[in-house]
Amino acid sequence: MEDIQSKLLKKSPKRRLEQFGKTISFLAISLIVAVVIAIFYFVASKGLATFFVDKVSLSDFLFGTEWNPSSVGEDGQPLVGAMPMILGSFIVTFLSALIATPFAIGAAVFMTEISPKLGTKILQPVIELLVGIPSVVYGFIGLSVIVPAVRSVFGGSGFGILAGTFVLFVMILPTVTSMTVDALKAVPRHYREASLALGATRWQTIYKVVLRSAVPGILTAVVFGMARAFGEALAIQMVIGNAALLPHNLITPASTLTSVLTMGIGNTIMGTLQNNVLWSLALLLLLMSLFFNIITRLIGKKGAMK
Template sequence: MEDLQVKLLKKSKKAKLEKFGKTISFLAILLIVLVVIAIFYFVASKGLATFFVDKVNFFDFLFGKEWNPGTLGPDGKPMVGAFPMLAGSFIVTFLSALIATPFAIGAAVFMTEISPKIGTKVLQPVIELLVGIPSVVYGFIGLSVIVPAVRNVFGGSGFGILAGTFVLFVMILPTVTSMTVDALKAVPRHYREASLALGATRWQTIYKVVLRSAIPGILTAVVFGMARAFGEALAIQMVIGNAALLPHNLITPASTLTSVLTMGIGNTIMGTLENNVLWSLALLLLLMSLFFNILTRLIGKKGAMK
């Protein structure tokens, strides 16, 4: 009797394996959390040194229009205004998302509602191929094709916001399209059947039922594409001109947070003002990425509540 009781109370091999698996999963999640916290702490400690060690005014840094950390301005303060880079990043991000969204929705509607067979056999592999192309390839194509085209059509050097917008448009289009396709496929089939049963045409069903039901997913795709565009560095650096000037039009050289970071971070000495302000730009970039992620989750939760 006692032996039977001991056997019943003893943990089975499957129970031990389950406990071992839970422990490994917990340790993996803990490691990911610690790495994220460490990254935030490292970037924040370096970025905030501009304001607490070098005594740079936060508003002068955020809204200043002159960027030349190695020199002092007429008022004796360092010229570390990040507003031109912020403006350049936001302009190319919003313009590329504005152009990519209609194309992505149109392609997704064709792949899911009009011709699913062609969408699955032809367009889906093409989209996956475009997602896998390295950003440096997009940059070279932009440098060889888009910049000369902008120069010939609009004049100027060809480098600027417009060239960067076209490159980012092509880069984020596959991502937005694939996520939009998933959002349209997630709409229940009986929504379409009920609309058609009430006498709606196929286009009325697509516009008034399918697309409206998929709005949270489409918005999530657009925000995700904007997050990628905002954080893109190499491709945009090759076509935007890398001039730390406030953009007055779309065809003059400009710069973004990422382009200034990639050019300058390896040419400064750790602990100097020139290096600290670049870490401050990196902190702004990290905060904007966090903002896009939070916005994506909020949109997803709003869609799940409906």
């Protein structure tokens, strides 16, 4: 009797294998969480040193318009105003998303509603190929094609927010298009059939039913594209001009948070003010990435509730 009871209570090999799989999954998730916490702690500890160690005013950092960490102003405070880079980052991000969204929606509608076979066989592989192209390639194309085109049409040096906007537009277009295609494909087929059965035309069905049902997914795609544009460094650095000045128009050299970071982080000494303010810019970028992720999750939850 005791032998039978011990056999019944003994874990089977499948049960032990399942327990082993759960342990591995838990360790992997714990490692990911630990890495994320470590990154936040490292960047925050370096970035906050600007305000707690070097005694730089937060308002001067966020709203100041002069960027020259090696110099001091008339009030004796270092010139570490990040407003030119913050404005440059937001302007190129919003302009590129504004231009890319109509093209992405149009391409997605064509691929899913008008010509699904052509979209699946030709356009989808092309979009996936564009997503995988390194950013340095986009930067070289912008440097050799877009910058001269802007210079010949609008004058000036060609470097500036307009050139950066066009480069980011091309970069985020495949990502936004691919996610928009997935959002349109997720709309149930019976929505289309019911609309057509009620006498709606194909274009009325696309506009009134399909696109409106896919709005949360499309907004998620746009926000995701904006997050990528906001964090892009190399390509935008090659075409924007890298001048830490307030952008007065779209064709004068400007800068972004990422362009200043990539140019200066290797030329400063760890622990100095010049290095700490760059980490403060990195902390600002990290917080913006977190903000974009929160917006994406909120949009997803709102779409799931419908």
